[in-house]
Amino acid sequence: MNLGADMRRREFIKIISGSTLAWQRAARAQQRSVRIGILLLGRAVPPKELAIASELARLGYDEGRKVSYEIRGADGDFDRLSMLTRELVATKPDVLVGASEVAADALAKATHDIPIVITVMADPIASGLTSSMSRPTRNVTGFTISSLTLSAKRLELLHELIPDLRRVAYLTTPVGPVYNAFEQHVREAANALGLAIFSVPIINEKTVTDGFAIVEREKAQAILVETTPSNVRLSIRIIDECSFRALPAIHPWYFEVRTGALMSYGPTMLENHVGAARYVDRLLKGAKISDLPIQEPTEIRLAINLGTARAIKLIIPPTLLARADEVIE
Secondary structure (H helix, E strand, O other): OOOHHHHHHHHHHHHHHHHHHHHHHHHHHHOOEEEEEEEOOOOOOOOHHHHHHHHHHHOOOOOOEEEEEEEEOOOOOHHHHHHHHHEEEHHHOOEEEEEEHHHHHHHHHHOOOOEEEEEHHHHOEEEEEOOOOOOOOEEEEEEEEEEEHHHHHHHHHHHHHHOOOOEEEEOOOOOOOHHHHHHHHHHHHHOOOOOOOEEOOOOHHHHHHHHHHHHHHOOOOEEEEOOOOOHHHHHHHHHHHHHHHOOOOEEOHHHHEEEOEEEEEEEHHHHHHHHHHHHHHHHHOOOOHHOOEEEEOOEEEEEEEEHHHHHHOOOHHHHHHOOOEEEEO
């Protein structure tokens, strides 16, 4: 008997058997329905209304067959986040998804093991979510919106829009780990432009009403809307208040201009949601959080609504119009 040939035959069978088992495990993993937990700061909505779920469906994650969702919404009540994150973690999701540092902080406190993908972050290092953008050091990764830089740029655009601008109301949400840093940065940018700026807290419907009473009392000439979940959730109310008072305002998101805001400057939300869906897909296929760098936006858009400008009797400088990526008549 040829012992060498027999040993080679046994080794070959072992390799083939191992490969077959690995393929079977991978196939079973692909067939298993995965669970994704989503934390929303606004109201809970069906997956079909979420951009990330739509992108995951495009990647082959059909709801009910290949993926199930556990969705919790805080309805704007930040005090409910801890309870909601505990509920989500208890469902044992394969991946958790949220938006903003506030959501990320709540999710990261609730679990150190389940991977977390955040669609919108302002400054993950300042908020303690990681010590490295290129190799996340905790169980959190995702996409930023470069808010510190963009808030200062929005202020410059307001100043270009209104050359005699002197007083600006800064609509922000005094909640979360990076609030103080953001407000200080915006004040420094305002000082550099010779502008007086005052903060207006926006958290819920009532604070919008109260906030614009402050805006009127302080005789603001324009509004700087910060990139906060509350401002996005209450965007229509803010746009209506600005329109009623004929106040120029700059917002973070171009979709707000399509709903009546005068001007916006910022990244496209779609880019973040598409990227987040791809990260979820890679995590479900075995990638590690440390292999998925926290990414900054690659596309920044300036949008202007000329219809709103006419309604508030404001002439947009031609130089500003020429730079706009989207102009709505």
